[in-house]
Amino acid sequence: MQVYDAPLRDMRFVLDELHQDDGFGGIPALEEFTPDLTSAVLEEAARFSREVLAPINRSGDEEGCHFENGVVRTPEGFKEAYKQFAEGGWTSLASDPEWGGQGLPEAVSKLVEEMSCSANLSFGLYPGLSHGATTAIEGHASEDIKRAYLPKLVSGEWAGTMCLTESHCGTDLGLLRTRAVPQDDGSYRVTGSKIFISAGEHDLTDNIIHLVLARLPDAPKGVKGISLFLVPKYLPNDDGSVGPSNGVACGAIEHKMGLKASATCQMNFDDSTGWLVGEPNKGMAAMFTMMNAERVSVGIQGLGVGEAAYQSAVWYAKDRLQGRSLSGVKNPDGPADPIIVHPDVRRMLMTMRAYNEGCRALSGWVSRALDAEKHSPDPEVKQRAADFTALMTPVVKALFTDLGHESAHLAVQCYGGHGYIRESGVEQYARDARIAMIYEGTNGIQALDLVGRKLGAHTGRYLRSFFHPVSAFIEENSGEGPMKPMIDALARAFGALQLSTATIAQRGMSDPEEAGAAASDYLRLLGLVGMAYCFARATKIAGLKLLFGTDEKAFYDAKIKTATFFFERILPQTAALFLQIKAGKKSMMALDQDAF
Structure with missing residues (x-):
């Protein structure tokens, strides 16, 4: 049975308590969004x-x-739900008020995203792609384009997509063949085909605005010759209404493992009119504005599915009677005890719970940095926030989706044979979660981005935005006390991260394959240390609340117990990850290609 009710208390804890002294707060532009106001927003979103x-x-x-004659129809109820979603203002939540947005903090918007992804991931992709398109247009398009398209994208009247992948090129976009020919009126004629385009065609909005990567006639080869174009499905009339068709057609929709209610399309552009977004041959920079926003959102998808899977597993574990507790009968009036009494079921449930709370806490930190990067009046804070988000974006995308996928499979395991049957609903989570590890750059590519681009950037400046606060927290809280085991464990894991960083930096200078071999392990190591830091902070806050008295003892006590489980049962992975990184590439690359 699919069970979901938004974990509002934990969301408020992350939003209002956990990160208040991280140096990213106190932003004048966001002062009006008080805890009372944001709490009301979260309640309504829930x-x-x-x-x-x-x-x-x-x-x-x-x-x-459904795909018929080039037209895609979404499943029953989706069109009505989208109408309510747009009319409720959810498409405009974090968008700039200049274009009709509400200007709420990203720290709030990401929690609302999590709720949508938990409740219905397929649905969440439609407005999610539009928000990414809005980000790219706002950051790189001309004022004329902004005025023509942003208000309707922000309101949800129109939807957006990103069109990168072609049948012969996925990650290596330098191979793309879609072309754009300049016209006398300043527009371009875009021709080519794209595949795997989420929300490329649907019936939720009157128009769909495609952001398309293509080559100009005189473009250099490779990624240095890619430009970005805005290509609407229908050309707008002068009054902003939908006009004639623009030679944009859906050739087919993919038959996928999961996300079946999200249309994944093959899109054909036939001399379609488009407009340049950003500078010629600088399309990758403009598109990465959208992709980086989407990568954080994809990480939230992993968290969202993980939370829904956890709640569904808890419901079943309390309801399903099977066997007796090893420590004695717990349900004497029934034929058996609920399976939640069994240690191995508890292991799975606690693992899922710790993953979700850790990811939510870490995403809260990153979201606050996103807000500071955009709104802080202090240049130093703005730069530190930008460094931190650059470092953590691949971690959020890859680690959260890895853990969300693992949680979905643990939910199936909790259900046993019933989990493998469609009627239970949890097998959908396992199927839906799988794609998040692939799209917007596979998780292996995220790891290469982290190790290859982020670690050495600006002589390690990005890393300092993470290392300095973690190191300071360990130093400030070391010594005797109830948190000593936790702080000592954090210090050991942080030490493993520091040594791994030095190892990769040293070996990678002479052999790039060494860095590549360590990349995925390093990303997970960095992410687990980040989660541990957040759990340690949460434990300190919860301990003080319990010490000085609170009417929410159960919540803070559970927070400490979940953190303790994380430190004792999950964080020890960091020691193994360090050994794997230290082992280097030798055994990984030793087998001759023909021997595979």
Whole structure:
């Protein structure tokens, strides 16, 4: 059974308590968004997710999207839900008020995203792609384009996509063949085909605005010759209404393992009119504005599915009677005890819970940095926030989706044979979660980005935005006391991270394959240390609350117990990760290619 109710208390803890002294707060532009106001927003988002989105999640998966004569119809209920979503202002939550947005902090918007992804991941992709397109247009397009397209994208009247992949090129975009020919009126004629385009065609909005990577006639080879173009499905009239078709057609939709209610399209552009976004041959820089925003959002998708999987597993573990507790009968009036009494079931549930709370805490830190990067009036804070988000974006995308996928499979395991059957609903989480590890750059590519681009950038400046606060926290809280075991464990894991960083830096200078061999292990190591830091901070806050008295003893006590489980049962992975990194590439690359 699919069970989901937004974990509002933990969300408020992350938003209002956990990161208040991280140096990214106190932003004048966001002062109006008080805890009372943001709490009301989260309450309403939770209601919408529970009452509107969750009920059509499984039915959407069962029905899927329909493709007939070039037209895509979303499953029953999706069009009505999207209308309510847009009319409720959820598409405009964190967008700039200049274009009709509400200007809420990203720290709030990401929590709302999590709710949508938990309740109905397929649905969440449609407005999620639009938000990414809005980000790229706002950052790189001309004022004319902004005025023509941003208000309708922000309002949800129109939707957006990103069109990168072609049948012969995925990660290596330098191979793309889509071309754009300049016209006398300043527009371009775009021709080519793209595949795997999420929300490329659907019936939720009147128009779809595609951001398309293409080559100009005289473009250099490789990624240095890629430009970005805005290509609408329908050309707008002068009054902003939808005009004639623009030679944009969906050739087919993919038949996928999961996310069946999200249309993944093959898109064909046939002399379609488009406009340049950004500078010629600088399309990758403009597109990465969208991709980086989407990568953080994809990480939130992993967290969202993980939370829904956890809640569904908890419901089943309390309901399913099977066997007796090893320590004695716990349900004497029944034929058996609920399976939640068994240690191995508890192991799975606690693992999922710790993953979710750790990811939510870490994403809260990153979201506050996103807000500071955008709004802080202090140049030093702005730079530090930009460094931190650059470092952590691949970690959020890769680690959160890895852990969300693991949580989904643990939920299936908790259900046993019933989890493998479609009627239970949890196998959908396992299928839906799998793609998040692949799209927006596979998790291996995220690891290469972290090790290859981020570690050495500006002589390690990005790393300092993470290392300095963690080191300072360990130093400030070392010594005797109830947190000593936790601080000592954090210090050991942080030490492993420092040694691994030095190892990769030293070996990678002479042999890039050494850095590549260590990349995925290093990303997970960095992410686990980040989660441990957040759990340690949470434990300190919870301990003080319990010491000085609170009417929420159960919440803070559970926070400490979850953190303790993380430190004792999950953080020890960092020691193994360090040994794997230290082992280097030798055994990985030793087998001759023909021997595979």
